[in-house]
Amino acid sequence: MSSSSQPQFRYTQTPSKVLHLRNLPWECAEEELIELCKPFGKIVNTKCNVGANRNQAFVEFADLNQAIQMVSYYASSSEPAQVRGKTVYIQYSNRHEIVNNKSPGDTPGNVLLVTIEGVEAGDVSIDVIHLVFSAFGFVHKIATFEKAAGFQALIQFTDAETASSARNALDGRSIPRYLLPEHVGSCHLRISYSAHTDLNIKFQSNRSRDYTNPYLPVNPTAMEGLMQPVVGPDGKKQEPQSNVLLASIENMQYAVTVDVLHTVFSAFGTVQKIAIFEKNGGTQALIQYPDITTAAVAKDALEGHCIYDGGYCKLHLSYSRHTDLNVKV
Structure with missing residues (x-):
């Protein structure tokens, strides 16, 4: 074997119950590693997405013999270890356990x-x-x-x-x-x-x-776009704000249901009511929030955005004249 090609194993290494895996698919998930290693024994710890290219990992077995078994198996097998079709190189790690350093930032908190x-x-x-x-x-x-x-x-x-x-x-x-x-x-x-x-x-x-305190004051200088003048910069009168938004949905490649709209719009606050209807051959919806502030934030954030990747179901939002929708079940 020429020295330039990457050996799958280095036999000179001292066995360790921690194995070092290289050449993994980028952002390989912990589940995929466990899937590869669990036939050989019990895995007690893993560390994924290590290294500059985030394509290496460490896997710690409960017992040294289990790690040795995995290394020997692939050393003598004609089939290389693979994850998502990529050949994975396995060697013993020079560490004997995976320490998830409990430096600040690693201790779980809320x-x-x-x-x-x-x-x-x-x-x-x-x-x-x-x-x-x-x-x-x-x-x-x-x-x-x-x-x-x-x-x-x-x-x-x-x-x-x-x-x-x-x-x-x-x-x-x-x-x-x-x-x-x-x-x-x-x-x-x-x-x-x-x-x-x-x-x-x-x-x-x-x-x-x-998001837990609806009565917290809004800082008027900090909420851009909420305290708009009634006359816009172009001198035209602006629509009065309302707690109900009118959404027109362009490029309807996918069905947009009440559930989909609820998911998108409730990111900004409680959605009280939603009504979907067809108008002039297009789909429109009314979305009711408890107050104008929430509606304004949602309108600014979502205007022109697409619900689905690829420019599908693009939202255009304006304020509705309604303030309370009469939604029948």
Whole structure:
């Protein structure tokens, strides 16, 4: 074997119950590693997405003999170890256990510290952050700020369990393209745990939100676009604001149901009622919020966005003259 090609094994290494796997598919999931290794024994710990290309991992077996068994099996097998069709190189690690360093940031808590790489503060609105993180459970509060590390947010969940499920799913991932302004390439999330347990939020603003307290005052200077003059910059009268939005949906490639709309619009607050109807050959919907503030935030955040990737089901929003929908069951 020439020295340039990558050997699948180094026999000189001291066996360890921790194996080092290389050449994995990018962002390989822990489940995929366990699937590969569990025929050989009990796995007690894993560390995925290691290395500059996030394509290496460590797997720790309960017992040294199980690790030796796996290495010997693939050393003598004509079939290489594979994950998603990629040949995986396996060797003993020079560590004898996987230590998940409990440095600050690793001790699970209910508040996440999220660094959003590759964006300026104005690029990712607090509503988009809320939309992404509330997929994992009720978000109580969000505070955003700029630090030397970049644009950061603190996100408070009910408990450490919910926070860790959000962290495990989103750490290292990007915010979906369709939620970002055109000029942003991609923005990776780096997520650790914060030592905070309860964020102190004094105002609802475009920098901070408390979703548990509807009576918190809105900071008028900080809520862009909410305190609009009645006459717009072009001198035309602007539509009066309302707690009910009228949504027109363009490019209807997929069916848009009440459930779909409820999921999209409830990211911004409680949706009280939804009515969908056909008008002039297009689909429209009315969405009712408890107050104008929530409706205005949703309108600003969602205007022009598409519900589905690829430009499908594009939303155009205006204020409705209705204030309370009469929805029959």
